[in-house]
Amino acid sequence: MAMVLEFFVERFLLKITNFAAGEICKVLCVREEVETLERRLARIKGFLLTAEQRRHVDPATDTRVRELKDVMYDADDIIDLCIIEGGSLLKSRASTTFAVCNPSSSQSSSYFGSIKHRYEISGRIKRLNDRLKEITEDRSTIPDVENVKIDPPHRPERSPGTPSIEVKADIIGTQIEGAAQNLINSIVEISEKPKCVVFGIVGMGGIGKTTLARKVFNDERIIQNYPIRVWLCVTKKYSETDLLKEMIRSVGGNVEGAKSRAELERKLVSLLSKNLLLVLDDVWSPEVWEDFLKNPLMHEAASNCRIVITTRDENVARNLGDNVHHVEKMDEECGWELLWKTVWDNREKGDISRFKEIGTKMVQKCDGLPLAIKVLAGALRSRRSTMEWEKVLRSDLWKMKKLDENVLGVLFLSYEDLPSHLKQCFLHCSLFPDKADMYRKDLIRLWVAEGFTEENGELSMEEIAEGYYEDMIWRNLLQVDPTFVDGSRCTMHDLLRSLAQSLIQGEGVYVSDLQSLNSDPLTKLRRLSTSNIGERIQLPDRIVEEKCLRSLLIFDSPRARTIGDDLFKKLRNLRVLLLNDTSIESLPKSIGELSHL
Incomplete structure (x- = not known):
């Protein structure tokens, strides 16, 4: 799954700010390097979103964005390592102090070993700062171009615990x-x-x-x-x-x-x-x-x-x-009818005639395809003025040509309309197998485990993630299975899945055959999803040697019975592990050594 830089940097800055002000940073003696990293990341926030959009039409920007993402992943891993290692040092602080006063103590070697470890961590952060400096100083590859993102909608808040998904007959045109x-x-x-x-x-x-x-x-x-x-x-x-x-x-x-x-x-x-x-x-x-x-x-x-x-x-x-x-393409009148029925649904419609001229022009851009019209309607639902509709109509994102040839510009426009946390959730759905049924409870658990949820003092992480699920349904990016009256099962249309896959850019991938996994020297695979694994779960050497994998999702593999103990010993950064429909009865002991999981 592709990292959305805007979301990741925002979340990481909060983490690193809290870390820099804490006792662990002081114990590890890395505050100076951490604060330098924090300042450099804060400076690049202004053009991150522009760079994300521009990368799809500019190869040079795409290369720089890939490098930035690589730095961000490594920075996140290092800060997490600092928190874990620093916590251990704090616990042993009293005993190591005794070791300094008594060099003959058996604990003295542990103390001097910890000093060496601090230098190693400090050196890794310094090298990250150098990489970040090199990337951001070359502004020619990430210029401050005009931000073409349409304004994010402000959806009315739902009352906690009140289901907003109403499973009913699909809205279709005449x-x-x-x-x-x-x-x-x-x-x-x-x-x-x-x-x-x-x-x-x-x-x-x-x-x-x-x-x-x-x-x-x-x-x-x-x-x-x-x-x-x-x-x-x-x-x-x-x-x-x-x-x-x-x-x-x-x-x-x-x-x-x-x-x-x-x-x-x-x-x-x-x-x-x-x-x-x-x-x-x-x-x-x-x-x-x-x-x-x-x-x-x-x-x-x-x-x-x-x-x-x-x-x-x-x-x-x-x-x-x-x-x-x-099946013929929709004519303009039927397309407009489908658009306004989907936008207004059963809510107060008011005077919709003033929207018709603008709406009809957008329907023309959808090329008579009902899926495109419904996804567009999802982006228009919270826009209640003709001025807001005009901004969508004039957006440059309709003209996006560098994506998968099967992906319509309106689908990319609707993706760009998402807030960054929902972009992460949308992209994550491409890790499920083609045509897979996705269950609400599974998506909620995965999104929480991946860290996509933004903290809210009043709601639990699971409740927040459930709200994200409802937002995705509300925007017509996921389709509820009508046989599940509670809206707990959904699917993603293959054109939307193609869009998500085209945005992954080698960071995350679903493959039905691990042997067919392509190697991209410009990126390191962070999330891997697969199915139909044989009796023993084994990953390609390239994935194991990179030691960068953060999520491993296994689907529909009833023959899988064992996992090699050495696999988890090498995948130290693994944070999410899903073993769905396998015959594995026990996990190797080395899984207990995965501090991020």
């Missing part, structure tokens, strides 16, 4: 509503004679394919005609057995005892005693149906089924059948 009814009619009215019929929904990313499929999936007529309904998200690198297991569980079955594909197929067929509607969301290859699911669903013992697939590739849909529906 265009998608009409398309959904046509597709539902086709599915319900088609002859019962064909055992399986495939319907394709085709369109570019963000155009509303999943929204349309969800509307069909939850329709009352569909529920009446198809008692068994299953929704499967299909990733590019899907596992046949995992998809079969998920489908079996979705229809109320148990996968215990079935390991092979043939065993799972037989179990699935035995459960399909009633009509089935199956949605395969985001299909990239026709093989998922032709070579895999078609066999059990066409079995003579299975009931009739209707398959709805969503895909960006028309060839995939055509290969599966003739019932193909193309």
Whole structure:
């Protein structure tokens, strides 16, 4: 996950100010170097945000920002080390004083060893100051350009403990509503004679394919005609057995005892005693149906089924059948309707006609894509004047061209509209696997562990992080799973995930195969997320040798049973460890030596 410099420096300055004024700094004899570091960081605050934005269009600025982040990570590690080591010195202060008076004492070597350690820490801080001085003196690479960030919104405060997430039907435009009814009619009215019929929904990313499929999936007529309904998200690198297991569980079955594909197929067929509607969301290859699911669903013992697939590739849909529906871009009127419905929701609307001209111009910039319009609406929700809307319309961030080619400028604009703590949370979500369900409780724990929460005397860290979760939902950057009425499960659209990944810049990454991890000499990986690990958790030599990893997240690795003791001995800066869906029963003793964890 990429560090947001503005947030990190602000938080670090508070930490280092408190440290410089404390007893530990005095004991370690590093106050002079620490205060120098504090002054230099305070001087660069003014252009940090500008540099973060400019880095995406200027390679020289990007290099300097990477170097600054590297310094900040190292500085944070050193100050934490000072706090830990200094605390130990304070505890042993009385005994070391005795050792000075009695050189023959066995503790004298410990005393002189601590002096050597102080010099080492002081030297590391001095070298950091030298690096920071070299970077910041070259202002030509980080000039004081105009700050193009739109003003941060001021969202009305929520009462603590009052849930603000209301799970309800997704807001859709009349265009998608009409398309959904046509597709539902086709599915319900088609002859019962064909055992399986495939319907394709085709369109570019963000155009509303999943929204349309969800509307069909939850329709009352569909529920009446198809008692068994299953929704499967299909990733590019899907596992046949995992998809079969998920489908079996979705229809109320148990996968215990079935390991092979043939065993799972037989179990699935035995459960399909009633009509089935199956949605395969985001299909990239026709093989998922032709070579895999078609066999059990066409079995003579299975009931009739209707398959709805969503895909960006028309060839995939055509290969599966003739019932193909193309999702069209929204016209201006439908786009404006979707925008104002999402912005005002059920609140007092007032006179919205004065916003329509500006809003329609912004809808045009969204290229008729519902996702872009909804994310834009999330940034506009707290803006109650036409002047504020005009500022958004004129923002240079619409023109951002240097990001991933699949990322729209409006998505980057909405990201830049976030306060720095929410930027961190948004970027962190890209560490989850593609199409992963994210649970509120997991995100809250991770965000607190990562240090993203800003202290508030009235609320606990967990309550603050829960507010961040609600803000992300409110801004349409995370989508609540409608089957969870309490809003506790969500997903992130793959276009938003692509944006987050494009902003990571090598600091954090999710990889499904550790062997495919690319090496970037300009950065040191700080956060690593992966899945489908084998029996023993091992990391690439490059990661271990750098000794910079702060977070290690392991997902969906039921085969993983052991962790090498030497791994934690080398990853001394590890602060966050997540072992999700593994078979690990015990951790090596060396984990107790990780002082940051």
